[in-house]
C-alpha cells in the first residue's frame with residue numbers, strides 16, 4: 001500500500017486526508033464488502049466519510065491481488 005500511494009492519504013488509526021483504516025473497518029464491521037470496496041478504491045468515491053473525494057486508483061498503481069490484500073488488511077484494522 002505504501003508503494004501504491006495509499007499511505008499519502010490514509011493511516012492506520014488517525015484521520016488524514018482519508019479516513020483511518022480503523023474507521024473504515026468499524027463502519028463495515030461484519031459486512032461482506034471486500035468486492036465493493038475494491039471497486040470503490042479503483043474508481044474513487046466520496047460521501048461515505050465526508051466531502052473529500054478519493055481519487056481513482058487504476059491497475060497501474062495497484063494490481064487486483066494487491067488491492068484485495070489491501071482491502072482485507074484495512075477491514076482487519
Ligand code: HEC
Pocket residue numbers: 001004005006007008009010017018019024037040041045046047048049050051052053054055057062070071074
Ligand atoms: C488522494 C488521497 C487518497 C489516496 C491516494 C487513497 N485514498 Fe482511500 N480514501 C480517501 C478519501 C478522502 C476517502 C473517503 C471517501 C468518502 O468519503 O467516501 C477514502 C476512502 C477509502 C476507503 C473507504 C471507501 C468507502 O466508500 O467506504 C477505502 C477502503 C480506501 N479509501 C482505501 C484506499 C486504498 C487501498 C488506497 C491505495 C490504493 C487509497 N485508499 C488511496 C483518500 C485517498
